Amino acid sequence: MGELIFEARSASYRYAGAATDAVTRASFAVPRGALVGIVGPNGSGKTTLLRLLLGALTPTAGEVRAFGAPVATWKRRALARRIGVVVQREEPTFPLRVRETVALGRYPHIGAMRALGPADHAAVATALARADATALADRWTATLSGGEWQRVRLARALAQEPEVLVLDEATANLDLRHEMEAFELAAEMVRAHGLTGVLVSHHVNLVARFVDRLVIIDRGEVLAMGPPAAVLTREAVERVFAWPVDLVHWRGVPQFVPLRRAERAASQEP
Amino acid sequence: MSRWVWLAVLATLALAAAVLVGPAELGLGDALRALGGRGDQVTVAIVRDLRVPRALLAFLVGGSLAVCGAVLQALVRNPLADPYLLGLSGGAGLGAVLAIALGIGGAWAVPAAASIGALAAIVLVYRLAVVAGAVLDTRILLLAGVVVGSFAAALVGAIMALSPAEHLRSALLWLLGGFDAASWQAVGVFGAYAVVPLVLLVRESRPLDLLSLGEEPARFLGADVEPLKRRLYVAASVLTAAAVAVSGIIGFVGLVVPHAIRLLWGSTHRALLPAAFLLGGALLVAADAVARTAFAPLSLPVGVVTAVVGVPVFAVLVRRWAS
Numbered sequence: 388m389g390e391l392i393f394e395a396r397s398a399s400y401r402y403a404g405a406a407t408d409a410v411t412r413a414s415f416a417v418p419r420g421a422l423v424g425i426v427g428p429n430g431s432g433k434t435t436l437l438r439l440l441l442g443a444l445t446p447t448a449g450e451v452r453a454f455g456a457p458v459a460t461w462k463r464r465a466l467a468r469r470i471g472v473v474v475q476r477e478e479p480t481f482p483l484r485v486r487e488t489v490a491l492g493r494y495p496h497i498g499a500m501r502a503l504g505p506a507d508h509a510a511v512a513t514a515l516a517r518a519d520a521t522a523l524a525d526r527w528t529a530t531l532s533g534g535e536w537q538r539v540r541l542a543r544a545l546a547q548e549p550e551v552l553v554l555d556e557a558t559a560n561l562d563l564r565h566e567m568e569a570f571e572l573a574a575e576m577v578r579a580h581g582l583t584g585v586l587v588s589h590h591v592n593l594v595a596r597f598v599d600r601l602v603i604i605d606r607g608e609v610l611a612m613g614p615p616a617a618v619l620t621r622e623a624v625e626r627v628f629a630w631p632v633d634l635v636h637w638r639g640v641p642q643f644v645p646l647r648r649a650e651r652a653a654s655q656e657p
Numbered sequence: 658m659s660r661w662v663w664l665a666v667l668a669t670l671a672l673a674a675a676v677l678v679g680p681a682e683l684g685l686g687d688a689l690r691a692l693g694g695r696g697d698q699v700t701v702a703i704v705r706d707l708r709v710p711r712a713l714l715a716f717l718v719g720g721s722l723a724v725c726g727a728v729l730q731a732l733v734r735n736p737l738a739d740p741y742l743l744g745l746s747g748g749a750g751l752g753a754v755l756a757i758a759l760g761i762g763g764a765w766a767v768p769a770a771a772s773i774g775a776l777a778a779i780v781l782v783y784r785l786a787v788v789a790g791a792v793l794d795t796r797i798l799l800l801a802g803v804v805v806g807s808f809a810a811a812l813v814g815a816i817m818a819l820s821p822a823e824h825l826r827s828a829l830l831w832l833l834g835g836f837d838a839a840s841w842q843a844v845g846v847f848g849a850y851a852v853v854p855l856v857l858l859v860r861e862s863r864p865l866d867l868l869s870l871g872e873e874p875a876r877f878l879g880a881d882v883e884p885l886k887r888r889l890y891v892a893a894s895v896l897t898a899a900a901v902a903v904s905g906i907i908g909f910v911g912l913v914v915p916h917a918i919r920l921l922w923g924s925t926h927r928a929l930l931p932a933a934f935l936l937g938g939a940l941l942v943a944a945d946a947v948a949r950t951a952f953a954p955l956s957l958p959v960g961v962v963t964a965v966v967g968v969p970v971f972a973v974l975v976r977r978w979a980s
Contacts, residue, residue, distance in 0.1 A: 441877065443873070443876055443877075462881070463876060463879050463880060463881050464879035464880075464881075466877030466878070466879070467877065467878055470877070471877075472874075472877035474873060474874060474877070477870055477871045477873075477874045478871065479869055479870050479871075480730070480731065480734040480735070480736065480869040480870075481730075481731070481736070481869055481917070481919055481921070481924035482924055483866075483923070483924055483925070484923065487866075487923065487924075487925055488870075491863070491866055491867060491878060492872070492878065494863050494864075494866075494867060494878050494879050494880070495878065495879035497863075498863070499860055499861055499862060499864055500859075500860055500862055500863065501865045502927075547878070584891075636700065
């Protein structure tokens with residue numbers, strides 16, 4: 388195992404006033420160059436876990452490290468130079484052009500007041516091209532469709548020139564094509580450009596097709612982690628999603644099919 | 658580039674007009690001679706001691722209010738935010754009136770008292786809004802601002818009702834708002850209080866861009882959100898307080914000017930803040946000139962003029978925005 392990008396050591400988090408932990412004693416690691424999926428149903432704690440990894444929340448017990456140091460010791464700007472995050476949605480208060488929005492990805496590099504230099508303009512252009520958003524550059528963000536907005540947010544994260552690309556339910560509101568495009572781009576950035584990728588999603592089947600390893604979260608706990616073929620068992624999926632499924636294999640990757648009630652009895656006969 | 662030329666021309670024209678118009682009509686030649694200290698002594702006194710400091714003060718206050726409005730709108734992520742609606746002006750007014758009523762209202766002390774009032778107001782507004790729900794809702798924040806502003810106005814009324822007459826008079830004069838008391842001293846006091854917060858706010862231009870995306874995207878793009886917000890609130894409070902201390906409560910400049918700039922040139926704060934300063938300054942100078950001359954020899958409070966112009970302009974801006 389090479390250098391660790393993220394490492395959770397028995398990390399727990401409980402929201403103020405809550406009776407139980409949102410994340411309980413989570414331990415796992417994301418090595419450099421890996422593409423890791425964090426999956427689980429809505430409300431399982433995967434967003435809380437991600438916020439712990441990104442230092443947006445401080446664990447109430449245990450420890451979270453990023454790049455070998457406790458994540459709380461990193462300055463936000465230093466982290467933003469290394470980690471680009473694509474969130475599910477955002478609503479800018481005021482109209483911005485796509486190019487201006489993507490250029491904000493240069494903030495970690497240039498700071499509050501400096502004008503964009505040639506290197507920054509080049510990074511913005513490259514990011515727009517990689518996210519297939521060059522044609523959108525002069526549009527107002529308020530006129531973008533959901534899929535276009537997602538490409539723009541991806542471009543902004545790439546403009547940070549990060550070592551790590553994180554997609555936090557970035558595709559939850561989108562149709563299949565845009566979701567596949569986003570995952571393909573993340574995979575491409577990992578394979579061809581040496582980034583580390585983290586995909587957080589409840590679309591287990593899709594994520595399993597892309598990642599090297601899956602982290603399955605169930606009620607705040609890490610239920611299993613490892614290569615999809617090893618951890619994506621029928622028992623695990625049924626437990627986490629509380630619904631009977633059948634597992635099929637497609638090109639060596641397990642994919643689950645939710646069963647109808649009538650089908651359940653039939654599938655258990657043999 | 659040309660937009661800066663336009664704004665500079667507009668600001669210069671407003672300042673020049675403000676020096677030329679008034680009860681004593683002056684030609685450009687007279688005014689320029691008087692500015693250089695030549696010509697008859699009455700004209701020299703009118704230009705140098707009355708009109709120039711008044712125009713300058715109106716310009717600096719208008720620009721500062723516009724910058725405050727732009728910053729607060731990004732900070733609370735609500736296009737209707739401004740120093741008045743968030744209760745900053747009301748709190749500053751209460752602080753200033755209290756100082757005047759207690760007889761500690763020297764020219765340098767009033768802005769300090771107003772700053773304390775504005776900071777107390779924004780802390781109270783924030784606490785009220787947070788009590789209402791775990792996640793801060795900016796609409797509740799604005800509502801809390803209006804409530805705190807009303808409360809401050811009620812206390813101001815009580816203080817004035819209970820104060821001895823001579824204190825009451827100076828508080829009343831001040832409360833109406835405007836630049837009748839403008840002087841070189843007021844320009845100096847305002848400049849001294851305003852320069853640090855103005856520089857601080859302009860230096861946070863790109864973080865303001867990030868904040869207007871939302872706090873979570875801002876954090877992941879590298880902004881230290883909580884300390885940043887505290888700095889911005891304190892700077893905006895002190896700047897508002899300095900404006901209120903020298904010119905009373907003037908509404909709508911902070912609301913309308915940033916929107917006008919955004920519609921014309923977009924929303925990135927590196928351009929927005931300086932442009933809003935120039936346009937806000939020009940607008941308030943022009944409004945003050947209108948307030949002095951429209952019903953001469955009577956004069957209107959300048960806040961009346963900014964409201965009469967600002968409300969319809971705002972209505973038009975909102976409609977254009979929606980379409």
